Amino acid sequence: MPDPSIALKKEDLSSSAPRVRFAPSPTGFLHVGSARTFIFNWLYARSKAGTMVLRLDDTDVKRNTEASVQSIFEGLKWVNLGWDEEYKQSDRLDLHQKAAWAIFERGLAYRDFTPAHTGDAEKSGAQGTWLFNPGMRELSREESDRRAAAGEPFALRFLVPRQSVDEIRFTDAVYGEQRKLASDVEDFALLRSDGMPTYHLASCADDADLRITHIIRGQDHLSNTFKHVLIFNALAAQLPSFAHLPLLVAPDGTKLSKRRHGPIVSVTSYRDAGFLAAAFINFLCLLGWSPKNDREQMSLAELQELFTLEGINRANAVVNFKEPAPTPEEMFDPKAVWLNAEHIRALPVEELGARLLPIVRGAGHNLTEAQMLRITPLIRERIKLLRDVLTAADFFFLDQLPQYDPAELIPQKGDAAMAGKVLEKARSVLAGVEFKHDPLDQALRTAAQELGLKAGQMFQPIRVAACGRKNAPPLFETLEVLGREKTLQRIDSAIAKLQ
RNA sequence: GGCGCUAUCGUCUAGGGGUUAGGACGGAAGAUUCUCAAUCUUCAAACCCGGGUUCGAUUCCCGGUAGCGCUACCA
Known part of the structure; x- marks a missing residue:
């Protein structure tokens, strides 16, 4: 008998408020691509008064680490959007097992006693068409039961229909109608030989159990969705809606990965470099989605209002970073940096x-x-x-200004003597004037006139003396904040430098 | 190899059978200010290729090419 706790989930998912989930697997830090998936899910949920579920997909015991769980939470905490419900797949193994055996009982899965493939080295390159291990689909139930009872290890595989007419189809909100011949889908595993569920099984069983209505995830799962449709059907669960997101790729077109691209793919790199979470979110939203009205800089509230699944496009988006970059600023996508500056000013x-x-x-x-x-x-x-x-x-x-070249003190079309004259004059003027913008402005302009200099020629030496460099905020405001004491002190030491 | 997806300036994108193919970042030039920044103005910069369909395709169809994804008892 099918397990009723699975079967009873068949209800109309489309009429209720949406339930979406973000389901990272804790095998590394929070990746910018994952962060974008999280954000799109969140935006969708919030714009539809729905529920956001966070689920840790940690069925791969060998690769999961606690450090990774922590780093994912660290990233999410900085992004600061929050979620409504939280689950961990490893707490739900029982549900997965029941789901797998329910499928088996329905005759839609079989035991595969073939030993696991040892060498996964040749994962790329020309691989023969693999659909199922010979002999295993045809095993009689009796023999299968007998060998299992004898303790022979096995994986549980989905019995994918092999008639050439069988077609699997679903509609993707982004990529449209999708169809594939069932005969092109391999007999994927549901349960490993150690009894642990695979990703496909756990994910679908949980999505069904948690009554997820919309699955919004990376496009790398688009072709996996055919398997998922098979599982949902076998579970007699209603099929959720799917929306696949174009992938984020590196400038060389390859998928972002830590190995190849370093810390630039980690969310915390943006945090540590001084991005505002709002700007980071804004930037990510512009990759693969558009409000279609030329808006670029948007607050979280605006994004929430503008976000729609229809605005998502289909082509992969390049995150235009530079890996070996002279400065942190230059390593990030220039648009991200610009957006951050915009958000800072706002x-x-x-x-x-x-x-x-x-x-x-x-x-x-x-x-x-x-x-x-x-x-x-x-x-x-x-x-x-x-x-x-x-x-x-x-x-x-800083109490002490860092070293600077005394030549910087020399104004346009001037010489060291002029710089000295300016600084001496400034010294005496500034000793008496009130350190407020307007009086400073007036006093220093008058002083420039008295010396027969242009304002710029007067201000530049003072600026360099006060700030230690030519490029700085406007002079009077700066001096006002700096105060008389430090200013005079710095002018003195600039005069000394000039000797 | 099989299957799937995609293709507009360097990058993110809008658009769509007839447009000077729009915006943004970045780049260049200029204006402005006491420098820098900000701001403003201007400029350069794109429809992957080949066939159809059509009076007319960048847009629709087919093919090619390229890129990406899946093809694990990874997710």
């Missing part, structure tokens, strides 16, 4: 400051919230990654 000063402060403190600088808040508006438009605060605003929190 953040209120208080919020941006709050995100920047831990980074600055983490680098060993003492800084108060109030100080951070004054610095933030000055660098807001000058940083692309959060970590850029360390280089863009260093002169605010």
Whole structure:
């Protein structure tokens, strides 16, 4: 008899609120492609008032690690979208077994006593058409039972229909009508010889049991779906809807992998480099999906509103990273970096400051919230990654300016003498003026006039003296935040450098 | 090898039988500002190839090519 707990799941899945799932297998860190799958599922669930299920697909005991589970949670925690229900397949082995044997009892599976293939070395290249191990499909039930009872190990395989007319079909929300001859599908395993369920079986049994209505996953599962249709049918479960996502690939067109492409494929690399989760999500959504209205920069709320399965396209998307990159910024897809800068600028000063402060403190600088808040508006438009605060605003929190070339102090069309004159003048002016934007502006422009110099020629030496480099935020705001004491001190040491 | 999927600027994409094939990133040039950044303007840059169908295909059909995926007692 079929197990009733499986069979009774046959109900109308389409009329209820959608239930979607993200089902990573813990064999490594959270991959950006997985993160995108998670995000698309989440967006779909949220836009339809549905339920988001997180399920750890950990049936491959040999390859699963606890460290990987942790790193997946770490990645998801940063992405910060959350989920409604959580399961682990290893807690549900009983269900899988029952499902497998229910299929067997229905005559849709058979025991395969052929020893497992040892060498998986020749996985690529010309492989003969493998559909089933000879002799095993035809084994009588009696003999099969007898050999099993005798303790002979076996795998349980799905008995795929072999009539050439049998066709498996389903509709994919992205790829449309899909059909395949059953005779082109191999007799895939349901249970391993150690009794553990395979991915296909566990996944489908769980999807049926958890009443998943929409399976949104990577396109690498598109051809597996034919097997899944077979399993759902054998389980007498209603078929969920499918939506396969085009894959994320590397610039060389190959699938993203840690071995080949390094840490760039890990979600935490984006976090550590100073991406905002919202920008990261935004970026990923633009790979393989489009709102079709030329919108690019979108908040999470906007994405939720705009997201539809119809907007997903079919071709693989390249994540345009550079692996050996001179700077962290250059290693990421330029569009991701640009989006991050956009999201940074869109953040209120208080919020941006709050995100920047831990980074600055983490680098060993003492800084108060109030100080951070004054610095933030000055660098807001000058940083692309959060970590850029360390280089863009260093002169605010460093006591000693790093070494710089005294030649930098020399203004346009000027010489060292002019630089010296400017700095001396600035010194005396700044000693008396109020350190606020407007008075500074007025005093320094007047000083420039008195020296017969252009404003730029006056400001540049002061800027370099104060900041240690030519490129910095506007001068008066900077000096105002820096304060009289540090400014004068730095001008003094710049004058000394000039000698 | 078998089966499946895909193909628009360097990249992400919009579009669709008749368009100057649109946008964005990146690139180049310029404007602007005390430098940088931001902002603005301008420029370069694409329909894989070959056959059909059609008055007309980048768009529809077929074939080719290329890429990707699956082809495990991995997921």
